[in-house]
Amino acid sequence: MQIFRNPDPSQWPALQQRPLADSNAAILARAGEIFDDVASRGDEALRQYAAQLDGAPDLASLRVSAEELAAGAAQVPAELQAAIRQAIQNITTFHAAQRPAAVEAEVETMPGVRCWRRSVAVPRVGLYVPGGSAPLFSTLLMLGIPAKLAGCREIVLCTPPGRGTGTIAPAILFAAQELGLTTIIKAGGAQAVAALTVGTASVPAVDKIFGPGNRYVTAAKQLAAQRGVAIDMPAGPSEVLVIADASANPAFVAADLLSQAEHGPDSQVVLLTDSEAVLQGVVAELERQLPLLPRADIARQALAESRAILLTDVKTMLAFSNQYAPEHLILAVAAPEGLAADIYNAGSVFMGHLTPEAVGDYASGTNHTLPTGGYARAYSGVSLDSFYKKITFQQLAPNGLLALAPVVEPMAEAEGLRAHAHAVALRREHLIESKS
Amino acid sequence: MQIFRNPDPSQWPALQQRPLADSNAAILARAGEIFDDVASRGDEALRQYAAQLDGAPDLASLRVSAEELAAGAAQVPAELQAAIRQAIQNITTFHAAQRPAAVEAEVETMPGVRCWRRSVAVPRVGLYVPGGSAPLFSTLLMLGIPAKLAGCREIVLCTPPGRGTGTIAPAILFAAQELGLTTIIKAGGAQAVAALTVGTASVPAVDKIFGPGNRYVTAAKQLAAQRGVAIDMPAGPSEVLVIADASANPAFVAADLLSQAEHGPDSQVVLLTDSEAVLQGVVAELERQLPLLPRADIARQALAESRAILLTDVKTMLAFSNQYAPEHLILAVAAPEGLAADIYNAGSVFMGHLTPEAVGDYASGTNHTLPTGGYARAYSGVSLDSFYKKITFQQLAPNGLLALAPVVEPMAEAEGLRAHAHAVALRREHLIESKS
Numbered sequence: 001m002q003i004f005r006n007p008d009p010s011q012w013p014a015l016q017q018r019p020l021a022d023s024n025a026a027i028l029a030r031a032g033e034i035f036d037d038v039a040s041r042g043d044e045a046l047r048q049y050a051a052q053l054d055g056a057p058d059l060a061s062l063r064v065s066a067e068e069l070a071a072g073a074a075q076v077p078a079e080l081q082a083a084i085r086q087a088i089q090n091i092t093t094f095h096a097a098q099r100p101a102a103v104e105a106e107v108e109t110m111p112g113v114r115c116w117r118r119s120v121a122v123p124r125v126g127l128y129v130p131g132g133s134a135p136l137f138s139t140l141l142m143l144g145i146p147a148k149l150a151g152c153r154e155i156v157l158c159t160p161p162g163r164g165t166g167t168i169a170p171a172i173l174f175a176a177q178e179l180g181l182t183t184i185i186k187a188g189g190a191q192a193v194a195a196l197t198v199g200t201a202s203v204p205a206v207d208k209i210f211g212p213g214n215r216y217v218t219a220a221k222q223l224a225a226q227r228g229v230a231i232d233m234p235a236g237p238s239e240v241l242v243i244a245d246a247s248a249n250p251a252f253v254a255a256d257l258l259s260q261a262e263h264g265p266d267s268q269v270v271l272l273t274d275s276e277a278v279l280q281g282v283v284a285e286l287e288r289q290l291p292l293l294p295r296a297d298i299a300r301q302a303l304a305e306s307r308a309i310l311l312t313d314v315k316t317m318l319a320f321s322n323q324y325a326p327e328h329l330i331l332a333v334a335a336p337e338g339l340a341a342d343i344y345n346a347g348s349v350f351m352g353h354l355t356p357e358a359v360g361d362y363a364s365g366t367n368h369t370l371p372t373g374g375y376a377r378a379y380s381g382v383s384l385d386s387f388y389k390k391i392t393f394q395q396l397a398p399n400g401l402l403a404l405a406p407v408v409e410p411m412a413e414a415e416g417l418r419a420h421a422h423a424v425a426l427r428r429e430h431l432i433e434s435k436s
Numbered sequence: 437m438q439i440f441r442n443p444d445p446s447q448w449p450a451l452q453q454r455p456l457a458d459s460n461a462a463i464l465a466r467a468g469e470i471f472d473d474v475a476s477r478g479d480e481a482l483r484q485y486a487a488q489l490d491g492a493p494d495l496a497s498l499r500v501s502a503e504e505l506a507a508g509a510a511q512v513p514a515e516l517q518a519a520i521r522q523a524i525q526n527i528t529t530f531h532a533a534q535r536p537a538a539v540e541a542e543v544e545t546m547p548g549v550r551c552w553r554r555s556v557a558v559p560r561v562g563l564y565v566p567g568g569s570a571p572l573f574s575t576l577l578m579l580g581i582p583a584k585l586a587g588c589r590e591i592v593l594c595t596p597p598g599r600g601t602g603t604i605a606p607a608i609l610f611a612a613q614e615l616g617l618t619t620i621i622k623a624g625g626a627q628a629v630a631a632l633t634v635g636t637a638s639v640p641a642v643d644k645i646f647g648p649g650n651r652y653v654t655a656a657k658q659l660a661a662q663r664g665v666a667i668d669m670p671a672g673p674s675e676v677l678v679i680a681d682a683s684a685n686p687a688f689v690a691a692d693l694l695s696q697a698e699h700g701p702d703s704q705v706v707l708l709t710d711s712e713a714v715l716q717g718v719v720a721e722l723e724r725q726l727p728l729l730p731r732a733d734i735a736r737q738a739l740a741e742s743r744a745i746l747l748t749d750v751k752t753m754l755a756f757s758n759q760y761a762p763e764h765l766i767l768a769v770a771a772p773e774g775l776a777a778d779i780y781n782a783g784s785v786f787m788g789h790l791t792p793e794a795v796g797d798y799a800s801g802t803n804h805t806l807p808t809g810g811y812a813r814a815y816s817g818v819s820l821d822s823f824y825k826k827i828t829f830q831q832l833a834p835n836g837l838l839a840l841a842p843v844v845e846p847m848a849e850a851e852g853l854r855a856h857a858h859a860v861a862l863r864r865e866h867l868i869e870s871k872s
Contacts, residue, residue: 080850083843090545090843097543098553107533109526109801117534120780122814134852171850207813225670230814234661249866255859262855294854340829344556351831354863358856359832363843365545366828377643378558378666380826390816392802393776395787396795407519407526407799414516414607416570418730419698420794423691427790430685 001257001271001283001303005310009319015307016324018236018268018373024219031190031219035198038191042200049191054131056161056186062202064168064184072173081174084137087363088178091145094365098384099149112400117390122230124154124204125387126196127181128211131160131188135169136212142367142382143210144179150387156196156204157181160188189213193220197229208232210369210382232382236373239268240357241326243317247334248273249353250281254289256330256356257282257306258299265301268372270324271308272317279310318342325376328357347376398431437707437719437739441746445755451743452760454672454704454809460655467626467655471634474627478636485627490567491599492622498638500604500620508609517610520573523799524614527581530801534820535585548836553826558666560590560640561823562632563617564647567596567624571605572648578803578818579646580615586823592632592640593617596624625649629656633665644668646805646818668818672809675704676793677762679753683770684709685789686717690725692766692792693718693742694735701737704808706760707744708753715746754778761812764793783812834867 007015037045043062051057064072076084100119107115127143130136140157147155157176159168168186176184185203187195192203193213199205208230209221221231240260244253257269273279286303290296311317318339321329325345333339336351343349347370348360361368369382380386396404405428412420443451473481479498487493500508512520536555543551563579566572576593583591593612595604604622612620621639623631628639629649635641644666645657657667676696680689693705709715722739726732747753754775757765761781769775772787779785783806784796797804805818816822832840841864848856 079842080846083846086546086843087847090549093545094543094551097541105533107530107801109529110522113526113795113800115530115801117819118776118779123780124813134850136851138847138851228670228810228813230811234664251862252859252866255855255862259853259855259859262853289855289858292854292858294852299855336831340554343554343827344559346827348828348830351829354834354837354867355830355832356859356863358844358848358859359549359837359840360828360830361844361856362847363840364549364830364832365543365551366830374664375666376825376827377560377664378825381828383553383826383828385821385826389812389814390819390821391779391782391812392784392796392817392819393787394784394791394796394800394802395772396791396800398790401790401795404795404799407522408794408797410516410519411523411574411798412794414570415572415574416730417695417698417794418728419691419695419725419735420797422725422728423688423695423792423794426687426691427792430688431790 001286001306001308003279003308006312007309012320012323015309019266019305024215027215028219028222031216031223034190035194035220035223038194038200039198043202046187046191046195046200049189050161050186054160054188055163056166059161059166059186062186064173064186069173069177069184072168072170073177075170076174080171084175084178087141088145090363090365091141092149095146095149095384100388110400110403112397112403115392115394117392119388119390121150121152122208122387122389123152124206125152126156126158126206126209128192128209128213128217129157129159129172130213131162135172137171137175138362138368139211140172140175142369144175144181146382146384146387148179149384152387154204154206155181156183156185156206158185158187158192158196161186190216190220193217193224197224197227232369232386233371233379234373234375237266237268238263239326239372240328240330241270241272241321241324242330242332243321244271244273244275244278244332245314245334246275246278248278248332250278250285252353253282253332254285257286258289258293259356259358261299261302261306262293262295265298267302269302269306270326272311272320274311274313274317276310279308283308314339321346325374327370327372327376330357345377347371347381401427402431437722437742437744439715439744442748443745448756448759451745455702455741460651463651464655464658467652467659470626471630471656471659474630474636475634479638482623482627482631482636485625486597486622490596490624492597492602495597495602495622498622500609500622505609505613505620508604508606509613511606512610516607520611521614523577524581526799526801527577528585531582531585531820536824546836546839548833548839551828551830553828555824555826557586557588558644558823558825559588560642561588562592562594562642562645564628564645564649564653565593565595565608566649567598571608573607573611574798574804575647576608576611578805580611580617582818582820582823584615585820588823590640590642591617592619592621592642594621594623594628594632597622626652626656629653629660633660633663668805668822669807669815670809670811673702673704674699675762675808676764676766677706677708677757677760678766678768679757680707680709680711680714680768681750681770682711682714684714684768686714686721688789689718689768690721693722694725694729695792695794697735697738697742698729698731701734703738705738705742706762708747708756710747710749710753712746715744719744750775757782761810763806763808763812766793781813783807783817837863838867
């Protein structure tokens with residue numbers, strides 16, 4: 001790690017810089033070609049990309065059959081089955097508590113003017129679960145559980161077929177089975193996002209697409225958004241910022257930093273501490289733990305770009321963290337309770353020495369789909385809210401219309417919108433005439 | 437209007453088609469140039485664009501001074517002042533009822549595993565209010581009121597200086613004064629959005645940008661989003677869909693269609709009715725009312741591209757409307773209450789014969805910043821929610837860590853993320869050792 005001691009606040013912005021995303025013009029262009037191809041050739045294009053890009057030729061069907069689902073799920077070892085079931089229970093418990101009122105209380109803004117909101121599930125959602133080096137079944141839990149809880153009418157899962165096998169990883173199938181998901185498509189990459197956007201014979205079009213992915217997936221989600229499909233949030237490399245005081249256990253802190261660093265060479269890892277001893281202890285622990293990891297090479301690359309910063313006190317560390325707006329914030333301090341109210345930019349916060357980020361990644365109950373790249377300044381992570389929208393309603397009684405007319409008519413006229421004023425005036429005149 | 441009678445549902449998608457947005461490559465490129473220019477030259481670039489594009493050379497300051505604010509606001513006629521004050525009261529009443537709990541109830545997902553969420557205002561927001569042919573002070577109310585209610589730390593208003601005068605319309609200044617907004621910038625177009633994104637000497641950088649605008653503003657908001665600043669929602673031409681049964685008053689319905697059509701030649705207007713008499717009555721009323729409007733030319737162009745569709749019954753009309761997902765939905769029916777629960781795709785709904793869209797545009801209390809272009813399938817309109825984000829928290833007690841360890845460790849191992857498992861295992865071993 002790069003070590004800085006008491007940098008002046010004027011230097012903070014440089015220390016908070018994320019690596020710039022590569023110019024993605026080439027990736028966007030390629031994703032655009034794939035998009036157009038799926039739009040014109042549908043399933044045929046999906047089959048071709050499965051063969052070309054995923055190494056899965058000769059897919060009998062793009063959809064996972066009920067038999068395939070059951071047979072695959074049954075391959076998951078009992079210990080992992082039990083763990084996934086407990087994770088589902090915890091995530092369900094936390095997200096179910098977020099359920100909005102179907103209809104909020106009416107507000108009478110003036111006598112005879114009633115306004116209210118209804119929460120309605122997004123009808124059709126697409127969940128993208130990457131394949132790649134390991135099956136990210138935890139992502140399926142984080143997206144599928146709130147989608148089911150919200151009662152989305154259609155939930156479509158896309159995940160790439162395995163190289164050579166053309167099958168989906170058992171753990172993903174088991175998670176899907178436990179959640180009751182039945183529309184499971186063997187498609188990955190930009191082509192999956194395109195299919196969810198435009199629809200094909202095998203893949204229903206959806207209203208909102210969730211899930212992480214590589215740069216082609218991210219580019220395809222941008223294209224989906226331009227075509228009227230919502231996306232969960234902009235994606236970027238994962239991040240953790242740890243605030244450690246003198247009470248921190250250097251081995252725990254190092255393990256937390258490494259569990260972020262192992263995600264990828266572009267993972268962002270930031271350590272803030274007000275203790276020189278902790279700083280040195282963590283650096284030593286990193287060296288000790290790093291060689292034990294199967295993904296040590298990846299973690300080493302990420303750490304080389306990462307920063308450990310000594311600051312004077314907790315207040316200064318919080319100020320730095322709020323400016324950085326980390327996806328994950330670990331408060332490795334003796335009394336985290338006193339700090340929570342002062343955190344205003346972060347995705348998810350892990351309180352105290354016994355709450356590693358890893359528990360939130362899998363099973364504490366919170367969602368692990370969180371804003372990266374500073375988006376935590378304005379975005380929430382995925383939650384049950386993400387699967388709902390709110391529709392406003394208003395209804396005027398005659399007295400309400402008469403009360404609003406002298407408000408709306410001059411405002412509309414002042415904005416040069418005569419027809420708006422007229423739509424109110426017509427009704428006002430009608431009410432006055434019918435009274436007399 | 438183009439008239440269709442009982443089209444087969446297979447034809448609906450064609451009838452629901454919005455006009456395709458122009459390819460915006462040229463606009464994006466120009467917005468990108470402006471963006472880069474503002475990023476490198478700051479206020480100097482803003483002054484130059486004010487002169488070039490807004491016709492406002494020699495601005496003494498890019499910020500509206502306290503004296504200018506007071507003097508401008510005082511020019512607003514008393515009737516309009518009173519109307520704006522009442523609108524502010526109604527909008528405030530409705531939005532204040534949406535205030536989230538600062539801290540949601542903790543959920544104990546397993547014994548010793550506590551999770552909760554905090555709602556935190558987006559710290560710094562930018563409100564863009566277009567100038568152009570008329571000062572859209574109502575947009576300022578719709579954005580400024582929830583921003584103030586949420587308690588955003590910094591609220592920056594950008595609006596273009598007037599051609600020749602270099603001043604801001606009195607009604608906008610009055611609205612700003614009533615809301616207590618003090619950071620008011622004389623900048624419009626892509627350059628204003630760029631300034632809010634990158635910050636200049638006069639314009640603070642913000643975390644989220646709200647507000648409508650022309651195609652350059654929309655393109656600039658896309659660029660802002662790519663640079664890590666959130667935006668309220670994708671923008672498009674305004675729309676209304678009216679569902680009218682035999683009880684509808686053709687004059688009212690025609691007035692409502694016209695109040696949408698006068699917005700611009702690309703406004704979307706759709707009439708659904710199950711009554712031939714209403715259909716013919718509305719067409720006749722349109723012809724009668726149209727010539728009375730100052731913006732008749734604009735409305736006529738919009739109507740030429742618009743559709744009146746006769747369908748068999750209310751259920752069919754609702755099905756069509758849900759597929760279309762209108763920004764505004766007017767239920768010009770005798771008993772709208774029975775339909776509300778069946779609406780699942782719409783931005784804002786106007787119930788019954790006495791609730792024209794115009795009341796929601798100004799003063800019923802609901803927000804008029806709503807999803808267009810079919811985005812109502814997945815997006816809510818702007819509300820108090822839009823000015824908050826939710827941060828999740830979790831805290832484990834020793835029993836919680838011990839309960840989660842056998843869940844998280846096998847899941848992390850199954851995803852190939854050893855360091856994640858290790859961060860939990862270290863703590864587990866530490867707890868077990870310290871017990872013994």
